[in-house]
Amino acid sequence: MEQLGFQWSSMSRLGIIGGTFDPIHGGHLAAAAAAQQHYLLDRVLFIPSGHPPHKNSSHISPARDRYLMALLATCNTTGFHVSQVELMREGTAYTIDTLRLLQSWVGPDCRLFFIVGADMALDLPTWREPDAILAEAQVVALSRPGYDLSALEGVLEPARSAQIETLSVSTPDVSATEIRRRVASGQSIAGLTPDAVRQYIAALHLYSI
Numbered sequence: 001m002e003q004l005g006f007q008w009s010s011m012s013r014l015g016i017i018g019g020t021f022d023p024i025h026g027g028h029l030a031a032a033a034a035a036q037q038h039y040l041l042d043r044v045l046f047i048p049s050g051h052p053p054h055k056n057s058s059h060i061s062p063a064r065d066r067y068l069m070a071l072l073a074t075c076n077t078t079g080f081h082v083s084q085v086e087l088m089r090e091g092t093a094y095t096i097d098t099l100r101l102l103q104s105w106v107g108p109d110c111r112l113f114f115i116v117g118a119d120m121a122l123d124l125p126t127w128r129e130p131d132a133i134l135a136e137a138q139v140v141a142l143s144r145p146g147y148d149l150s151a152l153e154g155v156l157e158p159a160r161s162a163q164i165e166t167l168s169v170s171t172p173d174v175s176a177t178e179i180r181r182r183v184a185s186g187q188s189i190a191g192l193t194p195d196a197v198r199q200y201i202a203a204l205h206l207y208s209i
């Protein structure tokens with residue numbers, strides 16, 4: 001069981017947001033905060049993916065950098081934590097395996113809330129064992145600028161979309177791709193990610209080539 005400074009068995013509602021976090025940014029933080037507030041979550045775990053099933057891993061920054069940036073971005077927010085659970089796993093880390101492991105840690109009385117942006121939610125049919133994910137956790141799909149959350153009902157089978165909670169909130173129009181693009185072309189990323197992350201990116205020359 002991972003040691004994160006709290007008792008896994010002490011919670012009744014745990015939020016989980018997974019991502020490449022390359023880098024973590026204001027969109028992730030706003031999505032997590034909105035879900036935390038709306039669903040009265042005891043804690044939100046940010047889980048950087050080791051080998052993300054949806055992305056080509058060769059272009060992804062080292063796990064250590066993505067993990068440290070997530071820590072820098074969240075360490076001053078009560079209830080936000082960064083888990084290395086997927087970084088520790090060999091090979092591809094699938095969400096369903098992570099959810100099952102976390103459920104075994106928190107115990108049966110804690111409900112898991114799996115927080116995703118609209119883009120990820122629309123991709124649900126491509127996830128491994130989507131129905132098992134929907135059974136294991138309450139999937140919460142948040143609006144994201146540029147993606148149509150209301151399309152979910154048309155894209156997913158009715159039985160699946162009925163199990164997903166949608167939450168329309170205003171999250172910043174930012175993506176990690178845009179941050180990497182800006183850094184590579186020498187543009188400012190002020191305001192898109194916390195200052196500590198911005199300084200980390202500059203100090204380690206991430207994304208600059």
Ligand code: ATP
Pocket residue numbers: 017018019020021022026027028031115116117118119120121142143144145171172173174175176177178
């Ligand atoms: P990239 O641009 O590299 O694809 P990303 O910005 O989409 O990255 P991820 O780490 O892939 O970030 O996203 C993790 C989770 O956060 C996903 O569920 C994604 O939908 C969600 N998310 C990312 N940005 C936002 C945003 N601006 N608003 C709401 N949700 C977001």
